[in-house]
Amino acid sequence: MTHSMRTDTHTPHFGTGGGLRDSATRYALLPLRIFLGVTFIYAGLDKLTDSAFMRDSGTGSIGDMMRAVRDSSAIPALVDLSLKSPVGFGYAIAFGELAVGIGTLLGLLARLAALGGALISLSLWLTVSWASDPYYYGNDLAYLMAWTPLILAGAPLLSLDAALRSRRRHRGGGYQ
Secondary structure, three states: OOOOOOOOOOOOOOOOOOOHHHHHHHOOOHHHHHHHHHHHHHHHHHHHHOOOOOOOOOOOOHHHHHHHHHHHOOOHHHHHHHHOOHHHHHHHHHHHHHHHHHHHHHOOOHHHHHHHHHHHHHHHHHHOOOOOOOHHHOHHHHHHHHHHHHHHHOOOOOOHHHHHHHHHHHHHOOOO
16 A cells, blocks of 8 residues: 655645635635734724824823833833834834734735734834733733744735736746
């Protein structure tokens, strides 16, 4: 009796055959993309619409929050950098979260968006949530890990990246 290894377990094209297991494999990253995309859009909009957050000082302000975490962060110099212009830093984070969320949700430049999300999560983990004890109480580390599969795989299905790839393939007459 001969055994062979199946090498066609992942088909990155929409609408190809296969059973339920193959479909689940193809769409496995979609819930993660939706969750991270919606969450980062919400986080960005929440910051932009919170008048107390986008201030240098005061209750709930980005400035007071950064001053409060400065001595407990892993990289105090990063906090010091943000404190040079807390409001500018707040806008940079908010617009960064919006760009990452929109790119992830639409699947446009998905790997780049995921890398941006990972960098935002890494910077927040090393500053704001570093002092969480035990470490798993801080959610920024979990977000950082959640971005990793999207950095590696991108958005192969139901995405603008896939549509653009398909359009280039059809225009060029071959597989790219």
